[in-house]
Amino acid sequence: MSAALRDLDERIVRATQAGLPLVREPYAALAAALGVAEGEAIARLEAMLADRRMRRIGVVPNHYALGYTANGMSVWDVDDDQVDRLGREVGALPFVSHCYRRPRRLPAWRYNLFAMVHARSREEVEAKLGEIRALLGQALRAQDVLYSTRILKKTGLRLS
Amino acid sequence: MDDLDRAIVNRLQGGFPLCPRPFAAAAATLGTDEETLLLRLAALLADGTLTRFGPLYDAERLGGAFTLCALRVPAADFERVAGLVNAHAEVAHNYERAHAFNMWFVLAARSRGDIARVIAAIEAETGLAVHEFPREAEYFIELRLAA
Numbered sequence: 001m002s003a004a005l006r007d008l009d010e011r012i013v014r015a016t017q018a019g020l021p022l023v024r025e026p027y028a029a030l031a032a033a034l035g036v037a038e039g040e041a042i043a044r045l046e047a048m049l050a051d052r053r054m055r056r057i058g059v060v061p062n063h064y065a066l067g068y069t070a071n072g073m074s075v076w077d078v079d080d081d082q083v084d085r086l087g088r089e090v091g092a093l094p095f096v097s098h099c100y101r102r103p104r105r106l107p108a109w110r111y112n113l114f115a116m117v118h119a120r121s122r123e124e125v126e127a128k129l130g131e132i133r134a135l136l137g138q139a140l141r142a143q144d145v146l147y148s149t150r151i152l153k154k155t156g157l158r159l160s
Numbered sequence: 161m162d163d164l165d166r167a168i169v170n171r172l173q174g175g176f177p178l179c180p181r182p183f184a185a186a187a188a189t190l191g192t193d194e195e196t197l198l199l200r201l202a203a204l205l206a207d208g209t210l211t212r213f214g215p216l217y218d219a220e221r222l223g224g225a226f227t228l229c230a231l232r233v234p235a236a237d238f239e240r241v242a243g244l245v246n247a248h249a250e251v252a253h254n255y256e257r258a259h260a261f262n263m264w265f266v267l268a269a270r271s272r273g274d275i276a277r278v279i280a281a282i283e284a285e286t287g288l289a290v291h292e293f294p295r296e297a298e299y300f301i302e303l304r305l306a307a
Contacts, residue, residue, distance in 0.1 A: 013222060019205075019214035022198050025180055042178050045215065049178075053221040056174035059201070060212040066169070073257065073264070084297060091299030101297040102228065109230075109261070109291065144259070152254035152263070153246045154211075 005044070008036065009053075012044055020057075068118045070147065072125040074132065075111035077104075077142040083113055086136055090115050093135075095128050110142060122147065161209070164192055168200055169209065219268050225275045226268050228293045230261040231286070238262070244285045250278045261291065 001009075011034050020026045031041035048054040063071060078086055083101055090113065091099035098116040115132065119125045129145060161169075167190050177185040184194040192200075204210045219226040233241045238256070245251055245265055254265035269275050279290045 013215075013217055016215050017217065019212050022183075022202050022205075022213070024183060024194060024198070026182065027178070028180065038180065042180075046178055048215075048217075051221070053218055055216045055218055057176040057178070057215045058174045058213070059169060059172045059204070059210050060216060061169050061173070062208055062211045065207075065209045084299075087297065087299040097300075099299040100295040101299070102293040102295055105291050105293070109293075114228075114293075146257040146259040146261070146264070148255040149258050150256040152242045152256055153251055153265070154253050 008034070008040075009044055009048060012041065012048075063118060067120050070119045070122045070125045072117045072119075072122075072129070072145040072147050074115045074117050074129055074145045075143065076113040076115070076132070076136060076140060077110045078113045078136060079139040079141070080112070082139040086139055087113055089135055090132055093128075093131065095119060096132075111144065117145075164190065164196075165200060165204060165209070167191075168197070168204065224268055224270055225272045226266065226295075227275055228295070229265050229267060229279065229282075230291045230293065231263040231265075231282075231288050232261055233263050233286075233288060241286050241288065245282055248278055248282065250274065 012030070015030055015033060021029045023029050025038075027042050027045070028038045031038040034041065045054070045057070049057070063069075076090075087099060087101055090096055093115075095117055096115045097118065098114070100114050101112055102114055104110055104112050117125050117128050117132075119128060125145070125147075129143070133140060133143065171190065172186060176182055179185055181194065183197050187194050187197040190197065201210070201213055205213060231241065231245070241263065242254065242256075245263065246254055248267075250267045250269045252266045252268045254263065256262060257264055267275050267278055269278060279292060282288075283290050
């Protein structure tokens with residue numbers, strides 16, 4: 001990618017990371033603010049979507065406002081030689097988002113698989129944890145779940 | 161929240177059109193019109209049902225650095241430490257969680273070096289060890305929250 005395109009992409013990210021303007025022609029408004037043609041702004045957004053620098057364009061719901069108040073960060077100690085295969089299966093469950101493998105920090109922290117579970121009650125979270133437990137089977141050595149009790153800070157991605 | 165609001169929340173989480181009149185195109189798939197969709201989105205943002213509307217970027221693929229950190233904070237010191245951590249612009253999210261590791265935050269910065277500097281600053285300011293859990297692999301399927 002050329003330096004000029006990289007620079008334009010960065011300016012588009014800065015201009016849109018808080019959101020798109022709610023006007024009939026949002027990409028024309030974005031392009032005008034950046035001093036480029038509308039077609040070029042759209043083409044760069046398409047390029048960032050294609051190479052996955054952008055995940056998606058759309059609404060970002062507030063979990064809490066939708067009643068998903070029981071959000072458990074489930075953590076699992078899974079055999080290293082099976083964690084990638086099983087992690088993909090856990091990540092594909094409909095109630096799981098943000099499923100990652102992360103390093104253990106022994107002895108304080110033994111868990112290497114993190115899966116965020118969203119539900120409307122803790123009982124529902126516990127039931128879903130049972131599904132994950134069954135899926136992990138013999139590869140599972142230990143587990144825990146950390147419920148969020150308070151949002152201390154929440155901002156979108158902000159580039160400095 | 162009526163059926164149209166629910167449809168907006170459920171069906172506009174991705175795939176918003178990249179064309180000159182995207183609200184008109186999206187409205188057509190939802191069985192409404194451009195003006196109504198614009199008004200509904202503004203209302204859903206204003207009442208907090210939506211946190212954002214627009215592109216969602218992947219911080220790491222943009223070239224930034226991104227990591228998850230945890231602290232074990234003594235209960236009596238929790239509010240002071242939360243203030244010190246949140247004061248850093250690189251702290252994107254911070255959650256209190258019911259666990260011995262009771263504070264979990266995400267750092268988003270330009271580079272690994274910036275991440276290391278912020279972690280060192282937080283350790284110096286709070287006197288606590290920051291446990292860092294960078295992602296090593298992602299098994300990510302988009303969550304589709306149903307309204």
